[in-house]
Amino acid sequence: MSDQTSKANSRLTQITDFLTGNRTATTIPWDPNCTKFPDRKEVPRREDAPGGAAWVWGKEDYIGRLNLLTPARVTAASKEIKTGEIVPLNLPLNVPEVPAFNREPFQHEIKTLAEGLAYDDKYQLNTQSGTQWDGFRHFAHLSTQTFYNGTKGKDIQGPTKDPNKCGIHHWAQHGIAGRGVLIDYWAYAKGKGIVYDPYEYHTISFTELQACSKAQGIDIRPASQGGDIHIGDLLFIRSGWVSTYNSKSPEARATAALRTRTYN
Template identity: 70%
Template sequence: MAEPKSTTNQRLTQIKDFLTMNKTAMAIPWDPNCTKFPTRKELPEIPGAPPGAAWVWGENDYVGRLNLLTPSRVAAAAKEIRTGEIIPVNLPLNVPGQPAFGREIFKHEVKILADNVAYDDIYHLNTQSGTQWDGFRHFAHISTGTFYNNTKGEDIVGPNANHKCSIHHWAEHGIAGRGVLLDYRGYAHKKGINYDPYDYYPISFEELYQCGKDQGIDIRPQAQGGDIKIGDVLFVRTGWVEAYHMKSDEERSALALRTHVLGKDDGQRYAGISQEQRVIDWLHDSYFAAVAGDSPTFEAWPSHEDYHLHEYILALWGMPLGEMFDLEKLARKCRERNRWTFFFSSAPANCPGGVSSHVNGQVIL
């Protein structure tokens, strides 16, 4: 009897791994220490999961691509520290003054414990109001109403609420690794490309590729001959923070309070990563541990497709997604030194049951 094709392929992969000293992820749960992972087109079908789901780290996994931040990768990333300069990437908690999408304004109160002796702080905030990580509870695969690793709305709120995909899992795991910055805004200024970060402007894969090339980076994954390593954290600067600081308070508030509706007619409009299939393939196949941008949406908003990148990144792949990072100083320093990789760390809030978190992140050059 002929050997099943899948068994034959596995044996061929094992032989190839032996010859090349690689370790390919095959059986679920995947070993995060593997050196080769399937492309998006090669993902195995997972019973009960939406098509294209990469729920591959185990039934009770709630950190997703953070699994790729193994001790050996973090130790390797630490070698990026050369000058020791620390660059925080967090906006002040009260920036933006009026958050987009109708979110609550940050409020800070100083509580007097004993006048002239002791004081406390009281914060009232929406974790989506400033520099933030979108947790896996934040955005579902819309057509199935499913969050990462088969988490449902009833797991998040209601009498059966539990800790599936809670943000505290990230806090207990920790986030640290090699960061890579693509300063698209700086590249656009250099090339005379004009766009408004407060309007829909999709940045294509080709534009990102040319931006990387201008910086001396091949943005393809190492498996395809590029410079992106498994477990890297991607940062993309679109210029939203730059544009924010150039506007008056009145302009900022008016733009933040634009009418929000689902679909192409949404008044909330921002520059960001294109939703084209080539971008989706690249984001998946690079095996980033996390991705982040400086705008309120990361992807170009509103989506002009029948899907959102948020669905792929959060619900299908379990990849942390950051928004409204302050990348201004980092971009200046990277350009001055002509180096675009660095050590990055973040301490998400240890909030059992939490949806998202402020980043508490910093870069060390």
């Protein structure tokens, strides 16, 4: 019966796509060029995936939803450019000067090749000391000790390790370019009298993000539900951390970075 139901649903999807012009992802791996994707609860689960995970881009995939940044979507995003201003999204490599969690600080050395004529720059940095360059092998699902797409610790460091497993170089090779949606929660919170310290624990609920975006004239529901969010959009949330960092003295920054943290 379940097989018959599946076939009937598949046929219904085909008919609906024909009538609406959509292209629905129905088989794994999903085709990133599809225009409609199943709800999370409808995604088939892999036996080696932690509960709630949806690994749908193929067993050799290491970029996840970056697959949605297809050439067609990047082209569409480029057509919305109005001023051409460039806004860097990463912190300077030496910010924060004192990284948290005892991570190594950034080091820069100028190497002289020929005095007055040629120089090299030498850098040493922990990719988590400032801007978080998080590849999919940065942190595992704790209870199953499983990284993205079934990767295990032995795949990263072990006798059979593969340096390509879940490395962030996959992200660099693909590139990240698309339409960004900015929600300025920091300005919204100030306007609403919501007082919090970005250096302390503070939750921002989805309901608050909805209210904030509405105040900015953005509906963060998917376009399929009548909202402004398109497939492949990149969400940016201004939380106020950078503003707070810039307002502190070097001593206060170091104290905040080196404080002892407790976790529930």
